[in-house]
Amino acid sequence: MSSTAVPVHQEAEFQGTTRRDFLTLLALAGAGVGVAAVAWPFIDSLEPAADTLAAGEPLDVDVSKIAPGQQIVVMWRGKPIFLVHRTPQAIKTLQSPKLLSILSDPNSHVAQQPTYAQNWHRSILPEFAVMVGICTHLGCVPGFFPNPSPTDPAPNWPGGYLCPCHGSKYDLAGRVYLGVPAPYNLPVPPYRVMSPTMLRIGENPEGSDFDLNSVVQI
Numbered sequence: 001m002s003s004t005a006v007p008v009h010q011e012a013e014f015q016g017t018t019r020r021d022f023l024t025l026l027a028l029a030g031a032g033v034g035v036a037a038v039a040w041p042f043i044d045s046l047e048p049a050a051d052t053l054a055a056g057e058p059l060d061v062d063v064s065k066i067a068p069g070q071q072i073v074v075m076w077r078g079k080p081i082f083l084v085h086r087t088p089q090a091i092k093t094l095q096s097p098k099l100l101s102i103l104s105d106p107n108s109h110v111a112q113q114p115t116y117a118q119n120w121h122r123s124i125l126p127e128f129a130v131m132v133g134i135c136t137h138l139g140c141v142p143g144f145f146p147n148p149s150p151t152d153p154a155p156n157w158p159g160g161y162l163c164p165c166h167g168s169k170y171d172l173a174g175r176v177y178l179g180v181p182a183p184y185n186l187p188v189p190p191y192r193v194m195s196p197t198m199l200r201i202g203e204n205p206e207g208s209d210f211d212l213n214s215v216v217q218i
Contacts, residue, residue, distance in 0.1 A: 001016070002190040011086075018199040022207055023106050025086055029097070037070060037211045041139050042178050044072055045125065046144065047083050047206065048144045049191050053204060056203065057197040058200045058202035058203040059074060059076050059200070059201040059202055059203060060194065060199070060200050060201075061074055061083060061118070061198070061199050061200075061201060062196055062197055062198055063083060063085065063128055063197055063198070063199055064197040065111055066083060068086075068087045068127075069085065069086075069087050069090070069146060069147075070084070070085055070086045071083065071085075071144050071146070073133060074201065074204055075201070076189065076201045077120070077212075078158055079132050079133070079134060079189075079218075080095050080128065080132070080133035080134065080141055080197075081131070081132060081133065081201055082130070082132075082186075082191060083128065083130055083131065083143070083199070084128065084131075084144075084146070084172060085127060085128060086121075086126070086128070086129060086172055088116045090146065090159070090168065090172050091127065093158075093159070093171075093172075094120060094121055095120055098201075099158060102158075102177055102178055103171065103176065103177060103178065104174045104175070104177065104178050104180075104183075105175060105176065105185055106183070107120075108122055108175070108185060110184050110185065110216055111214065111215060111216050112136075112186070112188065112215050112216055112217070113185070113187065113188035113215070114188060114190060114204065114208060114210035116204075116205060116208060116210075117188045117210070120173075120208065121173055122173040122174060122175065122185070122188055123173070123188070124191070124192070124205070125126070125193060126191050129172060129173060129174065129188075130189065130199065130201065131174040131186040131187065131188055131189075132186060132187040132188070132218060134186070134187075134218055135163040135165065135166075135168050135182055135186075136166070136168075136176065136182045136183055136184040136186065136187075136217050136218070137163065137180075137181040137182040137183070138165060138166065139169050139182075140161075140163050140164060140165035141164075142161035142162060142164075142167075142168070142170060142186075143154075143162050143163070144161060145157065145159065145160065145161065145163055146159050146160070146172060149161055149193045154167075154169075157217060158187050159171070159172060160169070160172050160177075161174070161186075163182065166180075166181045167180060167181070168180040168181050168182035170182070170185070172188055173185075174186030174188070176189075183217070184216055184217050186188065187215045187217075187218050189201055189202065189211050189212050190203060190204045190208075190211070190212060191203065192204060192205045193205075204209070
């Protein structure tokens with residue numbers, strides 16, 4: 001069952017953040033994310049200064065803070081960026097013929113990602129997903145429900161994301177399911193791997209000039 005309450009341990013974590021950051025957290029928590037264990041925690045040390053956000057400067061994220069099966073959300077250019085540490089089982093599921101058969105664009109033919117993320121896991125490293133957390137239907141923030149379930153948050157839930165506004169569904173690579181209002185996969189922003197534990201959002205790997213504004217739809 002979803003809950004809009006922010007856990008006590010997260011209140012301590014967010015001490016020192018700005019009022020704007022806290023209101024952003026509440027908005028995300030209200031999108032149905034309370035069901036997943038430690039889903040969508042904001043890490044205040046990852047929040048850059050306001051002028052950096054406004055300029056769209058690259059943002060370094062220490063992914064060693066993300067346990068397998070968990071997600072964090074950071075803000076870049078005013079957009080929520082999902083970073084997920086996918087488990088070995090989740091990675092295996094992404095290649096399952098059963099899953100691929102119910103996805104609208106399983107091979108990422110629509111230009112919703114840079115070429116270096118146009119692969120079966122839609123990322124540079126299979127274990128780490130990096131996506132813009134905005135539903136491609138009407139712009140709501142999808143909830144993170146990573147574990148398959150026969151009942152929750154929907155019958156025969158395969159695991160992934162569920163939009164609380166109109167029910168659009170995505171898998172853990174941000175690929176949209178068939179038969180939902182959203183027309184496209186979640187966008188993948190420009191990013192690069194700086195080290196085994198550090199990703200830089202907003203900067204491409206050497207040799208790529210991908211711009212998020214070039215995607216079909218955000």
